[in-house]
Amino acid sequence: xxxSLQIETADQTAIIELEGLTKRYGDMTAVDHLxxxxxxxxxxxxxxxNGAGKTTTILMMLGLTEPSSGQAKICGHxxxxxxxxxxxxxxxxxxxxxxxxxxxxxxxLVYTARLNGLxxxxxxxxxxSLLEKTGxxxxxxxxxxxxxxxxxQRLGLADVLIKQxxxxxxxxxxxxxxxxxxxxxxxxxxxxxxxxxLTVLLSSHHLHQVQQICDRVGIFVKGKLIAxxxxxxxxNELNQDGSVFIEIGAVxxxxxxxxxxxxxDGVKEILPLESEPGSFEYPAVDGEQPRLFTIxxxxxxxxxIAETVIxxxxxxxxxxxxxxxxxxxxxxxxxxxxxx
Amino acid sequence: xxxxxxxxxxxxxNVINRFKESIRKILQKDKPAGTPRERSSVSxxxxxxxxxxxxxxxxxxxxxxxxxxLLACIGSIYGAVSAIRGGSLDNNTGGDxxxxxxxxxxxxxxxxxxxxxTFLSWxxxxxxxxxxxxxxxxxxxxxxxxxxxxxxxxxxxxIIAKFMAALFLIFVVVFxxxxxxxxxxxxxxxxxxTPEEFIRIVMFLFIxxxxxxxxxxxxxxxSIRFRQAATSALSSIAVWLFFTIFYSMIIGxxxxxxxxxxxxxxxxxxxxxxxxxxxxxxxxxxxFSETITTLLTPGIRSLGPLTMDQLVGAISSPLSLxxxxxxxxxxxxxxxxxxxxxxxxSYALFMRQEVRSRA
Numbered sequence: 001x002x003x004s005l006q007i008e009t010a011d012q013t014a015i016i017e018l019e020g021l022t023k024r025y026g027d028m029t030a031v032d033h034l035x036x037x038x039x040x041x042x043x044x045x046x047x048x049x050n051g052a053g054k055t056t057t058i059l060m061m062l063g064l065t066e067p068s069s070g071q072a073k074i075c076g077h078x079x080x081x082x083x084x085x086x087x088x089x090x091x092x093x094x095x096x097x098x099x100x101x102x103x104x105x106x107x108x109l110v111y112t113a114r115l116n117g118l119x120x121x122x123x124x125x126x127x128x129s130l131l132e133k134t135g136x137x138x139x140x141x142x143x144x145x146x147x148x149x150x151x152x153q154r155l156g157l158a159d160v161l162i163k164q165x166x167x168x169x170x171x172x173x174x175x176x177x178x179x180x181x182x183x184x185x186x187x188x189x190x191x192x193x194x195x196x197x198l199t200v201l202l203s204s205h206h207l208h209q210v211q212q213i214c215d216r217v218g219i220f221v222k223g224k225l226i227a228x229x230x231x232x233x234x235x236n237e238l239n240q241d242g243s244v245f246i247e248i249g250a251v252x253x254x255x256x257x258x259x260x261x262x263x264x265d266g267v268k269e270i271l272p273l274e275s276e277p278g279s280f281e282y283p284a285v286d287g288e289q290p291r292l293f294t295i296x297x298x299x300x301x302x303x304x305i306a307e308t309v310i311x312x313x314x315x316x317x318x319x320x321x322x323x324x325x326x327x328x329x330x331x332x333x334x335x336x337x338x339x340x
Numbered sequence: 341x342x343x344x345x346x347x348x349x350x351x352x353x354n355v356i357n358r359f360k361e362s363i364r365k366i367l368q369k370d371k372p373a374g375t376p377r378e379r380s381s382v383s384x385x386x387x388x389x390x391x392x393x394x395x396x397x398x399x400x401x402x403x404x405x406x407x408x409x410l411l412a413c414i415g416s417i418y419g420a421v422s423a424i425r426g427g428s429l430d431n432n433t434g435g436d437x438x439x440x441x442x443x444x445x446x447x448x449x450x451x452x453x454x455x456x457x458t459f460l461s462w463x464x465x466x467x468x469x470x471x472x473x474x475x476x477x478x479x480x481x482x483x484x485x486x487x488x489x490x491x492x493x494x495x496x497x498x499i500i501a502k503f504m505a506a507l508f509l510i511f512v513v514v515f516x517x518x519x520x521x522x523x524x525x526x527x528x529x530x531x532x533x534t535p536e537e538f539i540r541i542v543m544f545l546f547i548x549x550x551x552x553x554x555x556x557x558x559x560x561x562x563s564i565r566f567r568q569a570a571t572s573a574l575s576s577i578a579v580w581l582f583f584t585i586f587y588s589m590i591i592g593x594x595x596x597x598x599x600x601x602x603x604x605x606x607x608x609x610x611x612x613x614x615x616x617x618x619x620x621x622x623x624x625x626x627x628f629s630e631t632i633t634t635l636l637t638p639g640i641r642s643l644g645p646l647t648m649d650q651l652v653g654a655i656s657s658p659l660s661l662x663x664x665x666x667x668x669x670x671x672x673x674x675x676x677x678x679x680x681x682x683x684x685x686s687y688a689l690f691m692r693q694e695v696r697s698r699a
Contacts, residue, residue, distance in 0.1 A: 062490055064695045081353060084492045092490035098483025102398075114387045115491040159487065 015040045015167060015199045016061065020070035023056050023223075030056045032223035033070065038201060038216075040166075043193050045210035046203040048220035054203040055095065057220075058169050061201075062092055075166055088116070091160030095172035095203075097152060101145030105136060105155055108144055109162055116163040123162075130158040134188065150181035157188065170202040174209050182206075186213050235328075244300045247273055249292040249318030250309055257312045261295065264304060269296040290317055351691045354494055385497045392505030401470050406513065409467070412459045413517050414524075419453035420446040421528045438658065440533040441540060441636045443525040456521055457632050460514070460548050461625060462584065467513065468555030469576040471506040474569035475560045476690065481567070489695050499690050502560060503683065510552045518545040536661055543665075544635050550675050551628040555580065557682035564689050583625045591619050606647070613645045627675050631668040638664055643671075 016038040023031040031053040038044045046054050059065040061072050063079030063086055071078065077085040099108045106127050113123035131140050134154040139147065147155065153173060160168050170189070174182045190213040193200045204210045210217060211231060218228035227234055262270055273292035295305060302321055309316045396402050423446045424439075447455045454462070476499070479485040489495060518541060526532060533541070558579060562572035600612045620626045634640050638658035659667070 059695065064486070064489060081357070083354070084357070084494070087490055087492040090490075092487075094483060094486040094490075096483045097487055098479075098485075099487075100395075100484060101482065111387070111391055112487075112491060115384050115488075115493055117383070117492075156487075163491070 013040055014038060015075055016044075016201065017073040018057075018061070018070070019072075021057065021060060021067050021072055022069045023053070023060060023065065024068045029223050031060070031067075034223075034225055036218060036225060036228065038199060040199055041193070041197050043190065043200040043202070043213055043215045045214035045217040046201060046220055047205065047207065047210060047217050048203070049205055052220045053223040054220055055171055058092070058171055058201075058203065061169065062086060062090060088163065089166045091163055091165035091168040093153075093156045093160045093168070093170045093173060095175060097156040097159075099144040099147075099152065099155065099159075102143060104141050105131065105144055105147070106140045108155070109159055112159050113162045126162055127158070130161055133161075133192075134158045135184075150177045150185070153177055153181070153185060154188070157185070157192075161192070165198070167199045167201065170200065172204055173202055174204060174206055182209055189213060243268065244297045245322040246295045246297060246300075246302055246305060247292065247318070247320045247322055248295060248305060248309065248316070249273075249290045250314040250316050251288045251290045253291045253314050254312050257309065257314060258293075260312065261305060261308055264301065264308065266298045266301050267295060267305075268298060270294070271296070292318070294322070351496070354496070358494065384491075384493045385501055388493070388497060388501035389505045389508070392501055393509060396471060396505065396509055402509075405467055405470055409459075409463055409513070409517065412463060413456060413521060415453045416456040416459050417443065417521055417524050417528070419451050420444075420455060420525075422451060423447060424529060438537060438638055439529070439531055440522075440525065440537045441638075443521060443529070444541065444544070445633070445636050457544070457629075457636060460517075461551070461628055461632070464514075464548060464552040465555040465580045465584075465625075467510060468506075468552040468557075469559045469573070469580060471509065472502075472556045472559035473563055473573040473576050475502045475506070476563045477567055477572060478563075478569050481569070486695050495691060496687065499560075499564075499687055503557065506556050506560075507549070507553050510556065511549050514545050514548050514552065518542075518548075539661060540635050540638075540664075544632050547628070547631050547635070547672065547675070550672075550679060551624065554624055554675060554679040554682060557679055557686060561682050561686040561689070564686050564693065583623045587623045587625070588620075591616060594619060610645060610647075617644055621671070621674070624675060624678055627671045627678075631671045631675070634664050634668045640664075641667070643667060 014037040016036065018034050018036040021031055021034040021036075022029065034057060046057070048054050056065065060067045061074055061079055063083030066080055072080075074086045075089045077089075079086040099105075100111075103111075106124070109127035109130065110120070110123045113126055114120070118126065128137075128140065131137050134157055136151060136154055136158065139151065144152065144155065157170075157173075160170075173185060173189070177185060186209060189200060189202070192198055202210070202214070216228065216230050217234070218225050219234075220226070227237065229237070258270060261267060271294045273294045295301070297305075300321065302319065306316060306319055420443045424442065444456045447453065447458070476485070479488070485498075488498065522533070522541060555576070559572065559576040562575050563569070566572040566575065595612075595616045598612065598615065600608045621630075630643050634643065638660075641654070641659055
C-alpha cells in the first residue's frame with residue numbers, strides 16, 4: 001500500500017512519532033514498517049483484529065521490546081535508548097492489568113507512585129485524589145482481589161495517571177466490561193484527555209466504542225497500518241467515486257417500481273438491503289414485511305426517489321441517506337485486504 | 341519466538357545508561373535536591389525490596405516455615421543438651437574443648453533428634469525454595485509484571501529486588517535462629533563460648549545463608565523458566581530431593597561398580613577414593629556439610645583420605661580457625677560460585693524474556 005499515511009499535523013507538535021517501526025519474530029513479521037505521528041492532546045484509536053500487532057507496537061513504544069528496525073520517538077525520547085525517560089512520561093495500561101490482589105487499592109497505587117519517585121505523603125494524597133476521580137473512594141481500603149473487572153480497569157486508569165503522564169497508552173481498555181462500564185470508562189478517558197491535555201493512544205477491536213471518543217483512528221491489519229485519519233476522511237477514502245447510498249423501505253411494493261427507480265437519471269444500482277444478523281429488523285406493517293433496498297446513485301437523489309415511491313402507491317416507511325460508520329470502513333478495508 | 345541478541349543489546353545499553361546516569365548524578369551533586377522525578381533508581385530498588393519483604397512476611401507460607409524451623413531448632417537444642425547431660429561427650433576424643441560448638445553438632449543417642457546443623461542443611465533449602473519458586477512467574481500470571489516494568493525502573497532491578505529481599509529474609513531468619521540456639525545453650529549449659537567459637541558460629545551461619553541462597557537462586561531460575569508456579573516448585577523440590585537423598589545412593593552405586601579390591605596397591609585405592617569424593621562434591625549439599633562440619637568441629641584436619649605417612653609427626657590438637665577456613669576454602673568458593681552461576685543464568689534469562697501480560 002503506497003498511500004501516504006502522514007496526516008497533516010503541522011500545526012501541532014507530534015508527541016508520538018514512529019518511523020519504519022518493524023518487529024520480526026523469526027520469519028513472522030508482527031509489525032511491518034509502521035509510520036505514525038500522533039499530535040499532542042489527540043485521542044488516537046488503534047484498531048485491528050486480534051493478533052494484528054497492536055500490543056507489540058505498544059511494547060516497542062515503551063521500550064519493553066526492541067524493534068528489529070525503525071525508530072520510535074515518544075516525547076522526544078527514543079525508547080530503546082532512554083527507556084526510563086519514556087516510562088516516566090508514558091502511562092501504560094496493559095490489556096489484562098494485574099494488581100497485587102492481597103493488597104488494598106490504595107497500597108497498589110502508592111507503590112506505583114513511590115516507584116515514580118514520589119514520597120509517601122505525596123503518593124497517598126495523589127492516590128486518594130485519583131481514586132476519587134475514578135469513583136473508587138469507597139473501595140480504597142479493600143483488597144484488589146475483591147474488585148470486579150470494571151473496578152480493576154478504573155483502578156488501572158488511576159494507576160496510569162498517578163505518575164502524571166503526558167501520554168497514556170491503553171491496550172484494549174474496554175475488554176470484558178459491561179456496556180455501562182464501558183460508557184463510564186470512555187467518558188472518563190475523554191474528559192481526562194480534554195481537561196489535562198493528555199495524549200491518548202488506545203487500541204481496541206471494538207469499533208463503536210472507539211468511534212465515540214477518538215479524534216483519529218488507524219486501522220491496523222497484519223502488522224501494517226492500512227489507513228489512518230478521522231472517520232470522515234476514512235469514509236471518503238472508502239467511497240472514492242462519490243456515490244451516494246440511499247436506503248429505502250416500503251410496504252405494498254408495486255410491480256415495476258424497481259424498474260421505474262432504475263430508470264431514474266443518476267441511479268446506478270439497486271441492491272436488496274441485507275440486514276446483518278442481530279441488527280434491527282424493521283417491524284412488519286399490517287402483517288406485511290417491508291422490502292428494503294439500497295440505491296446507489298451518482299449524486300443525491302433522495303427527494304426524487306421518495307417522490308417516485310410515493311406516487312407508485314407504495315407506503316414509504318423508511319428512507320435514509322447512508323453515512324459510512326466505522327463498521328463499514330473496517331469491513332471494507334478487511335475485504336480489500338483479503339482480495340489482494 | 342525470541343530474538344536472541346536484541347535483548348542482550350538492550351541490556352548492554354541499559355548498563356551504559358545506568359553508568360551515564362550515575363556520572364550525571366555525581367556531576368550534579370552540589371545541586372539542591374532535585375524534584376521527585378529526578379530521583380535515582382537506587383531508591384526505587386529500595387522501595388521494591390521493601391515491598392517484597394513485606395509480601396514475604398505477611399504470606400502464610402513464610403509463617404508456616406518459620407514455625408517448623410523454630411520447632412526443629414528447639415528440638416535439636418533439647419537433643420544436644422540431653423546428650424551432653426547424658427555424658428555422651430566422653431565417647432568423643434575432643435573432651436571438653438569446644439563444648440559450646442557441640443550444641444550445634446551433637447545428637448542425642450536416646451532421642452532420635454538430629455542436630456541443629458543437620459536441620460539447617462535439611463530445612464534450609466526448603467526456605468530458599470519457598471521464597472523463590474513463584475518469584476517471577478506469579479507476577480507474570482497476575483499481570484503485574486507488565487504494569488511494574490512500565491514504571492520508570494530498570495528491568496534488572498526487578499530481579500535483583502526479588503533476590504535481595506529473599507536473601508535478606510534468609511539472613512535474618514538464619515542468624516536469629518543461630519543466636520537463639522546460642523542463647524538457649526548459654527541458658528541451659530551455662531558455659532560461655534570463647535571468641536573463636538563465636539566467630540566459628542557466625543561463619544557457619546554466614547555459610548548457611550550462602551547455601552540457602554543457592555537454593556533460592558535455583559528456584560528463582562525455575563520461576564523464570566517455567567510459567568506455572570507449581571511446575572517450578574516441583575522441579576525445585578525434585579532437585580532438592582535428588583541431592584539430599586538420591587545422590588548419595590547413586591554415588592554408592594558408582595562406588596560399588598568401580599570398586600577396586602582390598603588387595604590393590606595404594607595408588608589405585610587412593611584414585612578410587614578421590615573419584616568418589618570428587619563425585620560427591622558435585623552436590624552442593626555435600627559441599628555445605630563438609631564446610632560446616634569442618635568449621636564446627638575443629639578436630640577435623642582433612643576432608644580427603646589421609647595415609648599413615650602423612651599423619652606421622654602430626655600433633656594431635658584441634659586446628660586453628662585460619663587452618664579450618666583454609667581447609668574448606670575450595671568448598672566455600674564452589675558454593676558461592678554455584679549461587680552466582682544460578683543468579684547469572686536467571687538474570688540473563690529474564691532480560692531476554694518478552695514482557696507480555698499473561699502471555
